[in-house]
Amino acid sequence: MFDKDFSQVDWEKVKQGQLIRQSLGSEWIRLTGLAPGMRVMDIGTGPGVFTRMYAEAVGEMGRVYALEKSPQAMAFLRRELQDLKNVEYVLADAEQGFGEVPKVDVVFITDVLHHVDTPGKIFRNISRVVSEGAKVLVAEYDPTAPGEVGPPLEVRIPLGDLQQMAVAAGFQIVETGTRDHEHYYVVLQR
Numbered sequence: 259m260f261d262k263d264f265s266q267v268d269w270e271k272v273k274q275g276q277l278i279r280q281s282l283g284s285e286w287i288r289l290t291g292l293a294p295g296m297r298v299m300d301i302g303t304g305p306g307v308f309t310r311m312y313a314e315a316v317g318e319m320g321r322v323y324a325l326e327k328s329p330q331a332m333a334f335l336r337r338e339l340q341d342l343k344n345v346e347y348v349l350a351d352a353e354q355g356f357g358e359v360p361k362v363d364v365v366f367i368t369d370v371l372h373h374v375d376t377p378g379k380i381f382r383n384i385s386r387v388v389s390e391g392a393k394v395l396v397a398e399y400d401p402t403a404p405g406e407v408g409p410p411l412e413v414r415i416p417l418g419d420l421q422q423m424a425v426a427a428g429f430q431i432v433e434t435g436t437r438d439h440e441h442y443y444v445v446l447q448r
């Protein structure tokens with residue numbers, strides 16, 4: 259059964275799922291041009307496999323703002339990433355806002371939006387935190403894929419709906435595409 263709000267979740271299992279999809283993280287880093295020294299926000303980190311990849315890509319001079327709504331996921335994340343010095347932890351609901359964070363160069367929000375009630379609100383909040391020219395990478399499970407992995411097809415967000423929400427929040431669509439593990443991605447810019 260689909261666990262929309264992660265009330266029944268085993269975060270170690272979620273981590274194993276992220277490890278299986280790790281190649282997507284490298285793709286997302288490439289698509290955004292993430293580079294040493296950049297400031298990046300990862301919204302809805304879960305157990306942090308991708309967050310670690312972003313922290314390694316931006317290096318000691320960069321910063322990752324790791325935003326998570328679930329206190330349990332945040333506790334797991336802090337343990338997982340305790341060796342990293344360039345991660346700031348933000349416990350917040352992305353639908354409500356991000357609190358006090360500086361402007362960032364790249365935002366990742368991957369496999370989060372099909373868990374929320376009002377994705378449009380999150381796009382509006384992202385638009386307030388991005389610096390000039392920043393890129394936003396959104397990735398989701400594709401409802402036109404076979405449905406052999408991932409959440410049920412009926413809870414997945416059609417690419418067109420996601421694009422409409424992003425444009426309504428003032429973003430331009432730079433690039434879209436499909437990837438392994440039944441995923442699509444959209445790169446946005448203000």
Ligand SMILES: C[S@@+](CC[C@H](N)C(=O)[O-])C[C@H]1O[C@@H](n2cnc3c(N)ncnc32)[C@H](O)[C@@H]1O
Pocket residue numbers: 264276301302303304305308325326327328331350351352353367368369370373374
């Ligand atoms: C399926 S996991 C995805 C984790 C990771 N981004 C990935 O690509 O594997 C979704 C995560 O988003 C978090 N989340 C869901 N709604 C959120 C919200 N409104 N604000 C912040 N985090 C949220 C959940 O607690 C969960 O950890």
